[in-house]
Amino acid sequence: MGTTRVALLGTGGTIASASGADGQLIARRSVAELLDGCNVPAGISVEPAVDLDRINSWDMDPRRMWRLAARIQEVLAEPEVAGIVITHGTDTLEETAFAVDLVTAADKPVVFASAMRSADSTSADGPRNLSNAVAAAASPELRGLGVLVHASDELHAARWVRKVHTHHVDAFSSPTFGPVATIGPAGRLRLVHRRTARWTPAWPLDPDVQVVAMTPYTGFTPGLVRAVIEHTGARGLVLEGFGLGNLPGNLTSVVGDLTERGVLVVIASRVMAGGTFPVYGGDGGGVGLESVGAVFAGGLSAAKARLLLMCCLPGASTAEARARLVDALDVLDGGFQVAR
Template sequence: MGSTRVALLGTGGTIASASGADGQLVARRSVAELLDGCDIPAGVSVEPAVDLERINSWDMDPRRMWLLAARIEEALTDPEVAGIVITHGTDTMEETAFAVDLATATDKPIVFASAMRSADSTSPDGPRNLSNAVAAAASPKLRGLGVLVNTSDELHAARWIRKVHTHHVNAFSSPAFGPVATFDPAGGLRLVHHRIARWAPTWPLDPDVQVAAMTPYTGFAPDLMRTVIEHTGARGLVLEGFGLGNLPGGLASVVGELTERGVLVVIASRVMAGGTFPVYGGDGGGAGLASAGALFAGELSAAKARLLLMRCLSGTSTKTARTRLLDALDVLAGGC
């Protein structure tokens, strides 16, 4: 019996980083070098292994994310490839993973791997994370569960995972739902969620759609929202609100202005768990924002809501995009 093939695409990040003469970390190592330090599971081969980029993930942008999704789809058209691993930096990994989830339709496992410690650290976490990611990508148990992120012996859904610490090794969590699967001490996979509802858009992606995101703060000047839209020409705006999805007083009227002009406005929460609910009245309360035309992101972070809105606005009118977004939020809210 032949081995199970897994593809590997590298983008850089801390997992590929090492210190230079100045002591500063830079993504230097190829995926081939990273594989040399890994325990690849028996019966699994990694082929092809390709470096797409070698960058820090703060330099990722939506266009790069959509291009990565296209390369993943291309790699997985090979019937001999059972799944794929992507190495990535931790700063924006949750966003890239979610973007890929929105732009791919395969049921083969797509697994992101990263590290909080550099490759030349005295105790790097990258080798174990990459080994686990390869095992996960080869596993038929994970087919149909969407894009997953491997970290600290856990697999998390792209839509749920958040970076919750700047430097600890266990820096990731899915605050509302927990991991999709875990690795046991013997290396076996134990599923926690056996099904995850997936939203799979069928329309072409427009990489040039502009959507802005802002984090209103106490005392936030309403004109800042108008300025951002005028400066960027954005067709959508995501606002990271307080609590259940509330904003400082005075912003509801601007939300109404923008929606009247055809800008889709989505309210997310800066709180990591619980979701958004338009229940509060008064100026800036969620109920008033809903009356002004805003939609609510549910459990999605502002960053992920922005990517979802970009996907919904691709190649269509605001009215149709609004319908798409409502459908997507309904499916994504279904969770498992």
């Protein structure tokens, strides 16, 4: 049997972090150093291994995300490359993975690897996570599943995965859906879901298109929304609502005013599982919000809904962007089935 080739792109994060003389953690280590510290599975070679960035993931932004996606497409176009691993910080990993999943079309495995403990920790989780991610990227069983996030011997779909703990090693989960695949003893993969549909924008992207996300709270002042839209000139707004996607009652008229002005308004939920549905009537209820033009984000978080909306707005009127968004949400809310 020949050697399977996997590429590795580094962006920094805790997996690459170590303490300095002042005791503070900073992303210092290259992907070459990370590879030296982990067990690359037999029969797999990792090349190229390239550092694109060495940043903490709270500094990740859409421009970097689109650039990363373009580089992934470029690398995966090489016939010899079976799959690719991206190292990334955990704070915004779910957003970058989702953005990459939206805008890359390759069927080869794309696997994000991270760590909750620094590279110089006595119980670092990075080496095992990286080793598992490399094995997953080399696996033909994972072709066609889209972008995956490895965490604690599980592989999660980018569209579903969420960071659910600030410091535990098992910090990632996919509420409602669970992992796409699991990794058992001796690295044995068990496929849980198969992907049946995907959505990819068929038009050029603009990382500078302005979309704002806000989280209303009890007693929220509606003028804050108006002020933010006026200040930023945003074409899109994502509101993180309560429960099924309800908002303080005084926001219904604001949402209606914004949609009449051509701002595309999307309602997500601050609850991790279950998704949004227009069920309740009355001011602030989902039925009323839908009637004044709001679109419900389904199972997407507010952060992911913002990225999806950014993908739908370029070069489109509000009506065209809305149609794109509704089509994308229809695909993304399904698109997987239980593996047999």
